[in-house]
Amino acid sequence: MARASKRDVQVADEFADLARRWHDETDDVSVTGRIVSHPAYLRIVAMGPPAVPLILRDLRDNGGFWFSALEAILNVCPGTPEERGKPRLMREAWLRWGRSHGYDV
């Protein structure tokens, strides 16, 4: 098994700090406009493709409105129009997409 590079570890640590802050400060928020405009969320989006496997794992384990971040980084939106209107179905669509693109989720 390949060892994680120093850069991979840095990315994972940075993501963990930002995601923890985002969850802590928005998990009790009821409107997504406030959830996806949180500074930590925007910084994760700015991390770009290296954040994708970490986002997908957090989505699998903790849920949350990661859909906008994934779509902004990857410029794709999986799921049918019906799935796009429900959080649970949207999460399942993204995890299916991740598995079909080689991500371990």
Place this chain on the structure above:
Amino acid sequence: MRSERTTDYNCFAWALGSEDDWLEPGGRRGTSWPKDVDDSGSVESYVALFAQAGYERWEGVTLEDGYEKVAIYGDESEGLHAARQLVNGWWASKLGGLQDIHHETLAALEDVQYGTVRAVLRKARSRASQLDTLTTSDA
């Protein structure tokens, strides 16, 4: 706390009896909103959402026999939270993507996150919802 934490639905959907929707205007992925309801996101748009489900605007927050009540929290620009009244007069709230809780007063949740109570609505309680609420409040 009465349920597992979940982002499968928000407080507005839960107050309307759904555990499968995140009701919010704007078309963001994972959310939904009825096409024929004001989509401004204001408190009044959420009042319109509940009116479509048979609720009428009401002044009092005290428990009334035969009626279920919902309170909409918000600020000047946005609706931010909804709580529904239980048959014992307490209130139940689903907190964003966290669990639902019971609280004795509406003021207990007034803060920066949810704003203040901006509207109270009521509708006649159905037999089914009476049973549901009894089960919830006694859990």
